[in-house]
Amino acid sequence: MRVSRVEAAQNRERIIEVAAKLFRERGFDGIGVADLMKSAGLTHGGFYGHFASKEDLMAQACARALEGSLATLHQVAERGGENSLSAVASAYLSPAHRDQPGEGCVLAALGAEAARHGSPVRSAFTQGVRSALDMLTRLVPGKSRRAKRERALATYASMIGALVLARAVDDPELSEEVLQSVLASIAHTDSPA
Numbered sequence: 292m293r294v295s296r297v298e299a300a301q302n303r304e305r306i307i308e309v310a311a312k313l314f315r316e317r318g319f320d321g322i323g324v325a326d327l328m329k330s331a332g333l334t335h336g337g338f339y340g341h342f343a344s345k346e347d348l349m350a351q352a353c354a355r356a357l358e359g360s361l362a363t364l365h366q367v368a369e370r371g372g373e374n375s376l377s378a379v380a381s382a383y384l385s386p387a388h389r390d391q392p393g394e395g396c397v398l399a400a401l402g403a404e405a406a407r408h409g410s411p412v413r414s415a416f417t418q419g420v421r422s423a424l425d426m427l428t429r430l431v432p433g434k435s436r437r438a439k440r441e442r443a444l445a446t447y448a449s450m451i452g453a454l455v456l457a458r459a460v461d462d463p464e465l466s467e468e469v470l471q472s473v474l475a476s477i478a479h480t481d482s483p484a
Contacts, residue, residue: 303341306331310352311359315400316393319349319408350411356397357419361426368430376430376446380477383450384470389457399454423447449473 294302309331313322324345325335342348364379371378382388383396392400398416405416424443431446433439453473457466 299340302331302333302337306333306338306341306348307352307355310348311356311397312393314349314352315356315395315397319401319404324348346409346411349408350415353397353401353405353412354415354418357415357422360396361419361422364423364426368426376427377478379427379430380446380450380474384453384457384474384477386467386470389454389466389470392458396451396454399451399458402451402455420447446477449476 306327310327313327313330322330324338327348328335328338338348342351364383367378367382368375388395398419402416405412424440424447427443427447428436428439431439431442433442450473453469457469460466460469
C-alpha cells in the first residue's frame with residue numbers, strides 16, 4: 292500500500308527523531324537499521340526510500356539532535372537573564388542531563404564515535420559546534436571578540452568533557468563531583484577577565 296507524501300514526510304521525521312535518541316543511547320554501531328525502523332514503527336524495507344545509507348541517517352539525526360540541544364540552551368539562556376551563562380552551565384551539567392543521554396547532548400554521547408565516521412556525520416557535528424560556540428561567545432565575558440571566543444571554546448569543551456566523565460564513571464559521588472567542579476569553574480569564568 293502506497294503512502295501519501297504527507298505520510299512519507301511524517302515517517303521520515305519519525306525515523307530521524309527515533310534515530311537521534313537511539314544513537315545517543317546506544318551509539319552508532321549499537322543499533323542497526325532494522326531495529327531503528329522497528330522502533331519507529333516501520334518496516335526495514337522502507338528505509339532506503341528515505342535515506343541513502345545508515346551514515347546519511349546518522350548525519351541527519353545528529354544535525355537534528357544538535358539543533359534541538361541548541362534551541363534548549365537558547366531557551367535556558369533567555370530565562371537566565373544576566374546569569375545566562377551560569378544557567379546554561381547548570382542545565383548542561385545537571386544530573387538529569389547526565390542520566391538521560393538519549394535526550395541530551397549528542398556531542399557528549401557520540402563525539403568520539405563521530406571522529407571515526409565520514410564527512411556527512413562530521414559536517415553535522417562541525418555545524419553544531421559552530422552554532423553552540425556562537426551562542427556561548429555572546430554569553431561569556433571578555434574584552435574582545437577573540438577573548439570571548441577563546442573563553443567560549445574552553446567553557447564548551449569543559450562542559451562536554453565533564454558530562455562524558457560523569458557518565459563514564461561508576462561512582463555516583465565522583466560523577467557528581469565532576470559535574471559540580473566544572474560548574475564551579477565556569478561560575479568563576481563568568482566574571483570579567
